[in-house]
Amino acid sequence: MLKVQNLTAGYGALTVLNDVSLSLPTGARLGIFGHNGAGKTTLLRCIVGAVRPRQGKVDVEGADTSAATVAENVRHGIAFVPQGHNVFPNLTVEQNLRIAGLLFDPSFVTQVYELFPVLAERRQQRACSMSGGEQQMLALGMALMTKPKWLLLDEPSTGLAPVIVGNVMRRLVEVNNRMGVGLIVVEQNVPATLKVVEQTLILRSGKVVFQGSATELSGNTDLWKWF
Template sequence: MILLRLQGIFAGYGGSQVLSGIDVSIAAGEAVALLGRNGMGKTTTVRAIFGLIRPTSGRIEVAGRDMTGAPPFAVARAGLGLVPEGRQIFPTLSVRENLIATARPGGPWDLAKVVALFPRLAERRGHLGSQLSGGEQQMLAIGRALMTNPRLLVLDEATEGLAPLIRAEIWDCLARLRAEGMAILVIDKNIAALSRLVDRHLVIERGRIVWQGDSADLAADPKIRERFLHV
C-alpha cells in the first residue's frame, strides 16, 4: 500500500518557485531518505506534504486519498506525523503536557510507550520544554509526533546540531521504529547513518528528484554524492 504519493508538485513562496514537479512515493513500512544540498527544496517538500504551504499544481495523496492543500490537522488525522526542523516544541509546557497535547487515542503509542522509548523524558516529565537540552527536545519532538499514532513519521533534519551520543540514540530509536513496521521519511546529512536505516534514497536538486536508489547504489556512485550532495 502506498501511504504517501506526490505527483508533479509545484510549490514555493510568493513569487519564488521552489518545487518544480516533484514526484515521491512511500509504501507502508518503507524507510526513505530525502537528500540534497541546502536550498534545494527538502523542507519545502515537507511543508507541502503537511499543508503548511499550498502547491500551485500537482496532487498529494495519503493512503489513496487526495490531500492536496488540506490543512495540517487533516493531514495529521490521515496518519502523518511530523518532527519539524528546529523541533518546535512548546517551551512553556512540561514534557508531559507537550506529549499529551497532540495525543490521538486508539493506536499503539501512548505516554507510557513513548517514555519507555525515551527514558530521559520519563526522568524530566515535569520539566518545561525550555529547560531541556537540544537532544532532549528532539526526543520530545519525536515522542510528540508518535503520540498522534502516525502510519508515516516524517523527520526534517533528524539529528542536526546534536551531540554524537544523542545522535546515536536517535538513530537507534528510528531503527526500532522501522523494525516495528513504521514508515519513515527522513531528512538528514549523515549519509552513513541513513544508509543503515533506509530502503531508498531520493536526491532533490532545484525542486526535482534527480536520482533515486538504495544504499548500495549510492555507495557505488560517488559522482552522485559529489555533484548533488557535496560529500
C-alpha cells in the same frame, strides 16, 4: 502507500519544486538529501498540507494530503517534526506529550515512554532544562502521540552532538520496526541517515536527480556532489 505525483510548487514567482514524483509502500524508510535551497523542506510542507502545490498531488493512504489542511492530515496519520526543537519549553515532558496527544488517546503516553525511557525518567522535568538530544526525543515522542502512519522529519540531527545523532537515528528505526510507522527523513548528515533508511532521493534545484536504495547511494560517491 505514499505517492507524490508530478508535484510543482513554489512561493510567489519562485518555483521551488519542479515535477517531483516518488512512491513509497506503507512503512518504508526514505532519506531525502540535497543542497541548501534544493526544496527539501518545501516537499515536506506540500506532503503535510502546509504549502499548496501549483500542479500535481500527494496521495497518502488514499487521501490527497496536498489539498487538505495540516490539522486534517494529522488526523489522517501524518506527523511532521519541523527543523528545530518543537517543544513547549516551560512545560514538563509529560505535559508536552499530553498536549500533543490531546485529540488522540492520552494513555498512549505509556507506549511512548516504553520507546523513549529517557522521557519516562524525566517526565516531571521542564523541557527547557533538557539537552538538545533529549528535546529532539521529546519532539519525536510528541509526534508519535498522534499515532501516525507516516513520520516526516526535517533535519532531526541539526545541532546535536555526533554521538547523539546515532541515538536519535536508532530510535527512528525502532519506531519504524515496532509501530510500522513510515519515515521520511530530510538530512544534511548523509552518512548517519544512510545507516537507517532503505530508500533515498536526491533533490537538486527542485528536481529529483537520483532515486535508489541506500546501498546504491553509499556505493556511488559520484552522486555525493549533489549535496
